Amino acid sequence: MFRRAREFGPPVLVPLAWVFVTAAHLEVVTEHTLFIAHVVMAVLLIGFATTGYADMREGVLRTWWQLIAVGSVVTLCGVVGLWFEPNNSALVAVALFGWMLLPAVGFVDTGRRVSDGRWIYATGTAGCLFGVALYAVSLFWPLQTAAIGGLALVGFGQTAGIFDAAIRY
Known part of the structure; x- marks a missing residue:
């Protein structure tokens, strides 16, 4: 059962995480x-990296394991950044932008390795890149629509890619 949770947890947790981030931007949830x-995400990522290492040592799964390991550090930056009052916005930004961009690396690598379904990984990559660009626009011109649109693009792209990867691998 634990193995099954490791395999099919990400397609549920990835979109949930982006919905939660969007809710935080809309100030629906508190800091x-x-x-x-x-904290919960860091524990899950570290647990996933630790328990999944044996199954993720080769090919595209190795790339994803490395991204999860780096993502654990990125998430811990968010934990530390949010720990302080007022929070350390640089560390929080590392967590946000890190998770917007890290999966794009995995999608590019996965897209190179699959013979069918490359469009899904291209969609995932495009969602990450266009989403982070749109979100970045909102930092210079405070447009709530740009921020939310960027988060939605990232969430959609990552959900499409991770859902296919969970089924495929």
Whole structure:
């Protein structure tokens, strides 16, 4: 059962995470709740990296394991950044932008290795890249629509890619 949770947890957790981030941007959840979510996510990622290492040592799974390991550090940056009052926005930005971009690396590598379904990984990559660009626009011109649109693009692209990867691998 634990193996099954490891295999099919990401297609549920990835879109849930982006919905949660969007809710935080809309101030539906508090910073304390966001801090707790980062702690939970860090524990899950570290647990996933630890228990999944034996199964993820070769090919595209190795790339994804490396991204999960780096993502664990990125998430811990968010934990530390949110721990302080007022929070350390640089560390929180590392967590946000890190998770917007890290999966794009995995999607590019996966897309190179599969013979069918490359469009899904191209969609995932495009969602990450266009989403982070749109979100970045909102930092210079405070447009809530740009921020939410960027988060939605990232969430959609990553959900499409991780869902296919969970089924495929």
